[in-house]
Amino acid sequence: MKETEIKGKLVDNETRCVHYQTEKDIVAIKFYCCDSYFPCFKCHEETVSHDIQLWPMNKWNEFAVLCGSCKTELTINQYLTSNSSCPSCGSAFNDKCSLHHHLYFQV
Ligand SMILES: [Zn+2]
Ligand SMILES: [Zn+2]
Ligand SMILES: [Zn+2]
Numbered sequence: 001m002k003e004t005e006i007k008g009k010l011v012d013n014e015t016r017c018v019h020y021q022t023e024k025d026i027v028a029i030k031f032y033c034c035d036s037y038f039p040c041f042k043c044h045e046e047t048v049s050h051d052i053q054l055w056p057m058n059k060w061n062e063f064a065v066l067c068g069s070c071k072t073e074l075t076i077n078q079y080l081t082s083n084s085s086c087p088s089c090g091s092a093f094n095d096k097c098s099l100h101h102h103l104y105f106q107v
Contacts, residue, residue: 008043
């Protein structure tokens with residue numbers, strides 16, 4: 001399986017970064033603007049020099065969320081309906097991330 005490259009300020013190999021590193025912060029998100037995975041929007045902001053473009057709703061069936069635990073890629077729809085855990089390995093996701101969905105996905 002090919003290793004998915006994650007940009008930004010990672011602190012471990014489960015996609016935790018300098019900004020978010022609780023036990024549950026194991027999700028990386030692919031940004032629509034640059035087609036690259038980052039652990040969080042702050043990593044994106046501090047790593048690239050362009051503004052975030054949100055995922056339009058009609059693209060929510062594309063793979064854009066990476067579980068840092070099992071490295072499975074989820075579609076945005078799968079992620080948003082996952083009930084804060086990975087459908088593949090069952091790891092708990094940080095449910096506070098839902099407070100940030102408007103930073104990634106057009107709602
Ligand atoms: Zn970008
Ligand atoms: Zn970060
Ligand atoms: Zn998983």
